[in-house]
Amino acid sequence: MSSTRDIDALIEMMAKLPGLGPRSARRAVLHLIRKRALLLTPLADLMQTVAVTARECRRCGNVGTADICDFCTSEKRATGEICVVEDVADLWAMERAGAFKGRYHVLGGTLSALDAVGPEDLRIPQLLDRVMDENVSEVILALNATVDGQTTAHYIADQLEGRVRLTSLAQGVPIGGELDYLDDGTISAALRARKDV
Amino acid sequence: MDWRDTGILLRTRKHGETSVILDVFTQGHGRHAGVLRGGTSRKIAPSLQPGAQLDLTWRARLEDHIGSYTVEPLRSRAAAALSGRLALAGLNTVTGLLAFCLPERQPHDALYLKTERLLDLLGQDEIWPLAYLRWELALLDDMGFGLDLSECAVTGVREGLVYVSPRTGRAVSREGAGEWADKLLPLPPCLRGEGEAEDAEVSRALGVTGYFLERHLAPELGDKPLPDARERFVTALNRRA
Numbered sequence: 001m002s003s004t005r006d007i008d009a010l011i012e013m014m015a016k017l018p019g020l021g022p023r024s025a026r027r028a029v030l031h032l033i034r035k036r037a038l039l040l041t042p043l044a045d046l047m048q049t050v051a052v053t054a055r056e057c058r059r060c061g062n063v064g065t066a067d068i069c070d071f072c073t074s075e076k077r078a079t080g081e082i083c084v085v086e087d088v089a090d091l092w093a094m095e096r097a098g099a100f101k102g103r104y105h106v107l108g109g110t111l112s113a114l115d116a117v118g119p120e121d122l123r124i125p126q127l128l129d130r131v132m133d134e135n136v137s138e139v140i141l142a143l144n145a146t147v148d149g150q151t152t153a154h155y156i157a158d159q160l161e162g163r164v165r166l167t168s169l170a171q172g173v174p175i176g177g178e179l180d181y182l183d184d185g186t187i188s189a190a191l192r193a194r195k196d197v
Numbered sequence: 198m199d200w201r202d203t204g205i206l207l208r209t210r211k212h213g214e215t216s217v218i219l220d221v222f223t224q225g226h227g228r229h230a231g232v233l234r235g236g237t238s239r240k241i242a243p244s245l246q247p248g249a250q251l252d253l254t255w256r257a258r259l260e261d262h263i264g265s266y267t268v269e270p271l272r273s274r275a276a277a278a279l280s281g282r283l284a285l286a287g288l289n290t291v292t293g294l295l296a297f298c299l300p301e302r303q304p305h306d307a308l309y310l311k312t313e314r315l316l317d318l319l320g321q322d323e324i325w326p327l328a329y330l331r332w333e334l335a336l337l338d339d340m341g342f343g344l345d346l347s348e349c350a351v352t353g354v355r356e357g358l359v360y361v362s363p364r365t366g367r368a369v370s371r372e373g374a375g376e377w378a379d380k381l382l383p384l385p386p387c388l389r390g391e392g393e394a395e396d397a398e399v400s401r402a403l404g405v406t407g408y409f410l411e412r413h414l415a416p417e418l419g420d421k422p423l424p425d426a427r428e429r430f431v432t433a434l435n436r437r438a
Contacts, residue, residue, distance in 0.1 A: 018214055019214075111425075115208075115210070118425065145279065146246055146275070147246050147247045147248070147275060147278060147279070147285065147288065147289065150278075150279050150285055151285055151286075151289055151426075151429075154282050154285060154286070155429070171279075183243070183244075183273060183276075184273070184276065185273050185275055185276025185277075185279075186276070188276050188280075189276060189279070192280075
């Protein structure tokens with residue numbers, strides 16, 4: 001039996017993580033072993049804890065360690081606005097910006113006829129229930145500016161039409177962006193969404 | 198094995214962490230899949246939206262391998278598609294139906310050219326529904342289920358055609374229909390390239406072509422349901438009408 005079997009298995013598992021390949025996984029594992037007390041043991045403990053406690057928020061689909069996440073329980077967040085995002089990573093991006101103070105709803109993907117993803121496969125029915133139950137005044141559709149993202153936005157807009165104010169993120173020139181490097185579609189969208197200075 | 202061609206992107210699927218599998222409708226090689234390495238990168242991913250016009254080079258060791266693509270985006274249609282509900286639903290319908298109908302690696306040159314022309318009209322909402330109807334007729338024709346609306350299947354007359362036979366797809370006149378009229382499909386004038394082609398009429402015509410897609414073509418393709426996108430497009434059109 002190989003004396004490095006467990007370490008090889010760990011390297012193999014680490015190599016499955018996004019951004020890591022076999023070579024970088026080997027480097028990371030070696031680093032962890034060298035810093036056993038400082039990194040490996042606390043990391044192993046934390047991973048075990050998270051493996052037990054991590055779950056999706058039953059209300060919004062965010063990832064946390066409680067059945068209802070902090071955003072949904074916080075009274076400060078009860079502004080009557082729900083920001084609909086495609087994925088938890090998008091929710092984190094919105095939070096990094098710190099510009100939105102309401103609550104979120106994570107769909108868990110986008111509609112895709114070609115991949116047979118329908119409304120029931122996403123958290124769209126739950127969103128419709130929340131709009132009815134939570135005294136919501138505005139739903140912000142913060143979905144990606146892709147064909148699938150906007151198809152999903154239109155579908156949700158159809159379902160909620162007349163029940164609540166519906167808005168979506170603007171499309172246009174990014175901060176620090178140079179017109180010369182923008183694609184023609186973005187320039188057209190930016191021009192359509194121009195505003196008074 | 199290698200070739201170079203232009204094509205319309207139908208869809209992408211993630212393949213591993215950094216690659217995607219492109220499903221493309223090409224002019225000379227029909228619907229053709231291939232791996233694009235680095236396809237999830239920030240540089241190329243935004244260009245890989247359905248409907249994009251691509252310059253493609255495909256390489257594989259053997260012809261029946263999936264092979265790999267190198268691509269250069271020629272034209273994005275995403276901006277036109279994202280400009281409105283009807284355009285977006287239209288683009289989804291076209292790419293969805295092509296992925297639904299077309300067998301892999303069989304050229305459909307005429308249909309390709311019609312598809313390219315149709316997609317170039319995206320965003321021109323006034324004329325797009327009628328252009329789409331003509332395209333759907335061409336699609337049925339290309340798949341072997343074309344409608345023959347030139348003369349009455351019963352009497353042979355070329356005027357006063359008001360019905361379509363749901364079995365044969367041939368036009369029928371009022372006289373020719375007789376007591377069978379209630380079993381026939383309506384024939385809106387726009388299906389024959391006549392009349393004003395208002396939205397409501399185009400929608401009725403899409404009901405006829407939809408019947409043949411669903412009852413004749415789909416059973417031949419394993420009886421899969423038609424893409425939902427088509428229904429959403431018809432709904433968007435009805436809403437405008």
